[in-house]
Amino acid sequence: MASTLHDVAKLAGVSIKTVSNVINDYPHIRPATRARVEAAVAELGYTPNLTARSLRSGRTGAIALAVPDLGLSYFAELAASVIEAAEEAGVVVLVEQTGGDRDREIELLRSPRLKMTDGLIFSPLGMGQDDVARLEVPYPLVVLGERIFDGPADHVTMQNVEAARAATELLLESGRRRIAVIGAHEGEVIGSAGLRLRGYREALDAAGVPFDESIIGYTTLWHRSNGARCLHELLDRGVEFDAVFGLNDTLALGAMRALQESGRRVPEDVAVVGFDDLDEARYTIPSLTTVDPGRVWIARTAVRTLLQRIEAADAAGPPRLLLADFRIAERESTRPRSA
Amino acid sequence: MASTLHDVAKLAGVSIKTVSNVINDYPHIRPATRARVEAAVAELGYTPNLTARSLRSGRTGAIALAVPDLGLSYFAELAASVIEAAEEAGVVVLVEQTGGDRDREIELLRSPRLKMTDGLIFSPLGMGQDDVARLEVPYPLVVLGERIFDGPADHVTMQNVEAARAATELLLESGRRRIAVIGAHEGEVIGSAGLRLRGYREALDAAGVPFDESIIGYTTLWHRSNGARCLHELLDRGVEFDAVFGLNDTLALGAMRALQESGRRVPEDVAVVGFDDLDEARYTIPSLTTVDPGRVWIARTAVRTLLQRIEAADAAGPPRLLLADFRIAERESTRPRSA
DNA sequence: CGCCCACTCTACAACGTTGTAGGCGCCCGT
DNA sequence: ACGGGCGCCTACAACGTTGTAGAGTGGGCG
Known part of the structure; x- marks a missing residue:
C-alpha cells in the first residue's frame, strides 16, 4: 500500500535522491524533471515515511x-x-x-x-x-x-503567592474578615497549596487580620467532591466564616455547592473565590470569581x-x-x- | 549522549545482534553472556531507539x-x-x-x-x-x-435515540408535559442533535404528547454559554415549559443557570436533564440528572x-x-x- | 581555446534496529 | 564413529530517508 521514494523514483525514471530533493524543495531541479516526479508522486499517492525521516534526522x-x-x-x-x-x-x-x-x-x-x-x-x-x-x-x-x-x-x-494574595485582598476589601481556605496541604511549603496559602497569610498579615487555623480546610486531592466534603467539615466544626478561598476552582465549586446545600447564600452570606479561571467558572450559579493564572x-x-x-x-x-x-x-x- | 546497540556490543565484547537478543529476551543466551551485556547496558544507560525500532518493525x-x-x-x-x-x-x-x-x-x-x-x-x-x-x-x-x-x-x-428517549420518558413519567429542548440543529437527521431529538419525539409520540416546535431551542455550538443563551431565547419568546432536555450536559448546565437567573427553581418549576454524564454534573446545584452514554x-x-x-x-x-x-x-x- | 563554476543529477553511506542465514561446538542416538 | 539437532553466537541485509561526494553538461570569461 504505502509507496516509497524508491517506487516514485522508478516510475519517474530518476534516482531516489532526486525525488527526495523534489519533496524537500531543493532548488536546482529542471522544471521538466520536477514535473515528472510530481506526477509520479501524485499517481502513487506517495507520502513520506516520517519514521524513516525521524531516524535519519534525529528529530x-x-x-x-x-x-x-x-x-x-x-x-x-x-x-x-x-x-x-x-x-x-x-x-x-x-x-x-x-x-x-x-x-x-x-x-x-x-x-x-x-x-x-x-x-x-x-x-x-x-x-x-x-x-x-x-x-x-x-x-x-x-x-x-x-x-x-x-x-x-x-x-x-x-505567581502563586502574589495571585493568592490578590485574591485574598479582594475579599478583605469587600469587608470579609473570616476567610476560610479549602484545599490546604498539611505542612506543605512549596506546591500550589503551600504557596497559595502563603499568599493568603501575607494578605491577612498586611491587613492586620489574625490567622485562624480553625478555618483552614485540608484535603489532598483537588476535586469537586473534596471541596464539598472539606466545607462540610468546617460547618460540622461549627466555626464561623464569611468567605471561602478555594485553592482551585473545582474546590471552590464543590464548596459553593456545599454552602448552598447548607442554606447559606453566595455571595450574601459567604463570598467565594477560586483559582484557575476554568471555563466552567463563568457559567456556575453564581458565577465564580477566580484567579486567571495565565x-x-x-x-x-x-x-x-x-x-x-x-x-x-x-x-x-x-x-x-x-x-x-x-x-x-x-x-x-x-x-x-x-x- | 545516547548510546546504541553498537556501543553496548563493543563494551560487552559481543556482536550487536546478541545485545539485541538480550534486550528482547531471546531465550538462548548463556547466563554469562547475558550478565556481561546487562552490565554494559547498565553502565552506558542504554535505552533502545524507538524510532529505529519503528522503522524496522513497521510499528x-x-x-x-x-x-x-x-x-x-x-x-x-x-x-x-x-x-x-x-x-x-x-x-x-x-x-x-x-x-x-x-x-x-x-x-x-x-x-x-x-x-x-x-x-x-x-x-x-x-x-x-x-x-x-x-x-x-x-x-x-x-x-x-x-x-x-x-x-x-x-x-x-x-445509543443516542434510545437514550434520549429514555431521558425524555423519565421527565414524562414525573408528570412533565411541556419539555423544552436545548441545542437542536436545524434540519439535522443524523448527528448527536438529530438523533437525540428523534429519541425525544419518539418518547412524546409514545406518550401521546404533542410535539411543539416552539419549545425547541436551536444552537449549533454545544457550549455552556449557548445553553444559557438558548434558554433566554425561549423565555423571551414567552413560551411555557416545565422541563428542559439539554442535548448535552454543558447545554443543560448553561440552561440551568439561565433558569435560576430568571427566578425559576430547578426542579420545582422546571426539571432539567442533560446527556453525557460529565463528572461535573454530579457537583452542580442542583446536581444534574443525565444520561451516561457509556x-x-x-x-x-x-x-x-x-x-x-x-x-x-x-x-x-x-x-x-x-x-x-x-x-x-x-x-x-x-x-x-x-x- | 581552455578553464572554472553553476546547474542537475546520481551513487553510496549512514541513522539504529531486527530478521535471516549460517557457523561452530557439543551431545545424543544409532 | 558419525550424522543430526540443539544451543549459542555472528555477519549481513534491510526498513525509508537524507547528507556527502562527485560525475557530467553547458555557459561565461580570461
Missing part, C-alpha cells in the same frame, strides 16, 4: 506532555492550549497521564517511550523538591507547576521554550524560570453585599 | 486520537479514558484537535503526521454523511460519534478494536458497528415535585 516533530489527568479540568484546558500552541509550531503532542503518582512520574521521566519525542513538557504532582535531581534527563525538558523549584530544567509557572501564556511559553531548547544544539544554557502574569476575574460570587 | 506503538477540542469537557473525559485504555495496552496516544472544523478534519485524515502512528481514533464533528468516502484511508481507523454512519471503518458509538466503554472498545485491526494483518474484515449501553443517572434536577 521526530513530536513533543510529549505529561499531566496528572485530563479528567481534571485545569489540565484538560492546559493540554488544549499546549496542543494548540504546538500545532501552530508544526509539532504534534503525545499526551501521557501520570495520575499524579510519584512513582509513575519518576518512571515516565526515564521511560524509553519518550524516545519517540523530541522533548517533554512535564507537570508533576506527586514528585516534590526532594526529587529535583531526577529532572536531570538527557532530553529537553520544561517543567510546569509548583512542585519543584530551582531544578536543572526550564520552569514555566505562575494558563494560555504558560502553555505557549512552555512549547516555545521547549522548541528553542530542541533547536539549539547548544541546549546547555542555564535553566530559566518563566513567570506568567495573573489577573483576577471578578464575578458574582464576590458581589458586594450591599449591591 | 510505532502509538495511536492518534483526534477530537474537536479538549476544552470541551466531554472530549477531555473521553481522551482521559482513551489514554488510560491505551496505556494499559502498552501504547501511547498522540492527541490532535480539529476544532470541529470540516476542512481540518479532512486534512487530518490524509496528513502524513499520522504516519507516526499505527492508527487513528477519530471523532469528527464538522464532517457529515456526505464525507463518508473520505473515511477510506490506508491505515486502521476507528470512528466515534454520530456524524457518519455505515462508513468503511469500524464505528464505536452510543463513555468509558466507548474509549476502551475503540482502543481495543483499533489494536485488533493493527495486529491483524488481515485487517480486511467488514467494518463493525459497536454500540455502548447507556444508563440514566438520576439526580436532583429531576427530583419529583412532591418530594
Whole structure:
C-alpha cells in the first residue's frame, strides 16, 4: 500500500535522491524533471515515511506532555492550549497521564517511550523538591507547576503567592474578615497549596487580620467532591466564616455547592473565590470569581521554550524560570453585599 | 549522549545482534553472556531507539486520537479514558484537535503526521454523511460519534435515540408535559442533535404528547454559554415549559443557570436533564440528572478494536458497528415535585 | 581555446534496529 | 564413529530517508 521514494523514483525514471530533493524543495531541479516526479508522486499517492525521516534526522516533530489527568479540568484546558500552541509550531503532542503518582512520574521521566519525542513538557504532582535531581534527563525538558523549584530544567509557572494574595485582598476589601481556605496541604511549603496559602497569610498579615487555623480546610486531592466534603467539615466544626478561598476552582465549586446545600447564600452570606479561571467558572450559579493564572501564556511559553531548547544544539544554557502574569476575574460570587 | 546497540556490543565484547537478543529476551543466551551485556547496558544507560525500532518493525506503538477540542469537557473525559485504555495496552496516544472544523478534519485524515502512528481514533464533528468516502484511508481507523454512519471503518458509538428517549420518558413519567429542548440543529437527521431529538419525539409520540416546535431551542455550538443563551431565547419568546432536555450536559448546565437567573427553581418549576454524564454534573446545584452514554466503554472498545485491526494483518474484515449501553443517572434536577 | 563554476543529477553511506542465514561446538542416538 | 539437532553466537541485509561526494553538461570569461 504505502509507496516509497524508491517506487516514485522508478516510475519517474530518476534516482531516489532526486525525488527526495523534489519533496524537500531543493532548488536546482529542471522544471521538466520536477514535473515528472510530481506526477509520479501524485499517481502513487506517495507520502513520506516520517519514521524513516525521524531516524535519519534525529528529530521526530513530536513533543510529549505529561499531566496528572485530563479528567481534571485545569489540565484538560492546559493540554488544549499546549496542543494548540504546538500545532501552530508544526509539532504534534503525545499526551501521557501520570495520575499524579510519584512513582509513575519518576518512571515516565526515564521511560524509553519518550524516545519517540523530541522533548517533554512535564507537570508533576506527586514528585516534590526532594526529587529535583531526577529532572536531570538527557532530553529537553520544561517543567510546569509548583512542585519543584530551582531544578536543572526550564520552569514555566505562575505567581502563586502574589495571585493568592490578590485574591485574598479582594475579599478583605469587600469587608470579609473570616476567610476560610479549602484545599490546604498539611505542612506543605512549596506546591500550589503551600504557596497559595502563603499568599493568603501575607494578605491577612498586611491587613492586620489574625490567622485562624480553625478555618483552614485540608484535603489532598483537588476535586469537586473534596471541596464539598472539606466545607462540610468546617460547618460540622461549627466555626464561623464569611468567605471561602478555594485553592482551585473545582474546590471552590464543590464548596459553593456545599454552602448552598447548607442554606447559606453566595455571595450574601459567604463570598467565594477560586483559582484557575476554568471555563466552567463563568457559567456556575453564581458565577465564580477566580484567579486567571495565565494558563494560555504558560502553555505557549512552555512549547516555545521547549522548541528553542530542541533547536539549539547548544541546549546547555542555564535553566530559566518563566513567570506568567495573573489577573483576577471578578464575578458574582464576590458581589458586594450591599449591591 | 545516547548510546546504541553498537556501543553496548563493543563494551560487552559481543556482536550487536546478541545485545539485541538480550534486550528482547531471546531465550538462548548463556547466563554469562547475558550478565556481561546487562552490565554494559547498565553502565552506558542504554535505552533502545524507538524510532529505529519503528522503522524496522513497521510499528510505532502509538495511536492518534483526534477530537474537536479538549476544552470541551466531554472530549477531555473521553481522551482521559482513551489514554488510560491505551496505556494499559502498552501504547501511547498522540492527541490532535480539529476544532470541529470540516476542512481540518479532512486534512487530518490524509496528513502524513499520522504516519507516526499505527492508527487513528477519530471523532469528527464538522464532517457529515456526505464525507463518508473520505473515511477510506490506508491505515486502521476507528470512528466515534454520530456524524457518519455505515462508513468503511469500524464505528464505536452510543445509543443516542434510545437514550434520549429514555431521558425524555423519565421527565414524562414525573408528570412533565411541556419539555423544552436545548441545542437542536436545524434540519439535522443524523448527528448527536438529530438523533437525540428523534429519541425525544419518539418518547412524546409514545406518550401521546404533542410535539411543539416552539419549545425547541436551536444552537449549533454545544457550549455552556449557548445553553444559557438558548434558554433566554425561549423565555423571551414567552413560551411555557416545565422541563428542559439539554442535548448535552454543558447545554443543560448553561440552561440551568439561565433558569435560576430568571427566578425559576430547578426542579420545582422546571426539571432539567442533560446527556453525557460529565463528572461535573454530579457537583452542580442542583446536581444534574443525565444520561451516561457509556463513555468509558466507548474509549476502551475503540482502543481495543483499533489494536485488533493493527495486529491483524488481515485487517480486511467488514467494518463493525459497536454500540455502548447507556444508563440514566438520576439526580436532583429531576427530583419529583412532591418530594 | 581552455578553464572554472553553476546547474542537475546520481551513487553510496549512514541513522539504529531486527530478521535471516549460517557457523561452530557439543551431545545424543544409532 | 558419525550424522543430526540443539544451543549459542555472528555477519549481513534491510526498513525509508537524507547528507556527502562527485560525475557530467553547458555557459561565461580570461
